[in-house]
Amino acid sequence: MHEGANGDGRRLSAEPPASGADQEYLSLERELTILFRRARANQGEMAREVHPDLESAAYGLLIRLDECGRQRATELAAYIGVGKATMSRQLRALEELGLVAREPDPADGRAWLVHLTREGHARVARVRDARRARYVSQLSHWDRREVAQLAHLLSQLNRGMER
Numbered sequence: 001m002h003e004g005a006n007g008d009g010r011r012l013s014a015e016p017p018a019s020g021a022d023q024e025y026l027s028l029e030r031e032l033t034i035l036f037r038r039a040r041a042n043q044g045e046m047a048r049e050v051h052p053d054l055e056s057a058a059y060g061l062l063i064r065l066d067e068c069g070r071q072r073a074t075e076l077a078a079y080i081g082v083g084k085a086t087m088s089r090q091l092r093a094l095e096e097l098g099l100v101a102r103e104p105d106p107a108d109g110r111a112w113l114v115h116l117t118r119e120g121h122a123r124v125a126r127v128r129d130a131r132r133a134r135y136v137s138q139l140s141h142w143d144r145r146e147v148a149q150l151a152h153l154l155s156q157l158n159r160g161m162e163r
Contacts, residue, residue, distance in 0.1 A: 046131060050123045051097050058090050062099060062116065066124045070113040072105065099123065 040056070047059035057080075064079055065071065077087035091114055094100040099120035105111040116124065139147055 042131075046127050049127045049130070051099065053097060054099075055090065055093065058094055061090060061094065062120060062124050063128075065100065065114065065116045066121065066128070070103075070115040072111050073114055074111075076114065094120070 043059050044056040047054040047056045050059065050062065060080055061076055064076060073087050073091055074084065076091075077084055080087070082090075091100060091102070095102070098117055100114050101117050102112040102114050105113045
């Protein structure tokens with residue numbers, strides 16, 4: 001059952017259903033809301049799988065470092081969309097957990113590069129492998145072309161939202 005519907009699938013809203021393209025966009029908004037809510041809950045779960053003391057928001061930092069390698073804290077802050085103080089606090093916590101380390105940036109002696117430690121990489125890889133296995137299990141009834149099409153459409157959506 002979708003959120004916003006009662007047990008028999010009818011809308012709970014007193015508003016008349018939208019027509020035409022509006023209905024398509026309302027449907028998109030509803031499905032994305034559900035997806036984002038589930039993604040936030042899953043991110044917290046995955047963060048705890050990496051380390052029981054890891055904050056949910058820090059999981060995205062680990063994934064970014066896993067995918068892109070060494071980065072400056074300012075680059076990470078811009079990507080995640082947080083301020084320098086928040087990023088410093090999150091990186092300090094990740095360092096204390098032994099998941100990331102800092103090293104001087106050879107291109108700028110005043111800056112530091114952040115990277116996953118071996119332990120951080122191993123833990124992130126284990127959680128990502130388990131997550132992919134869950135996707136395979138949950139989508140086993142889908143045709144692989146449908147999975148590829150969904151990935152393509154989500155990529156297109158993400159690129160469009162970066163503008």
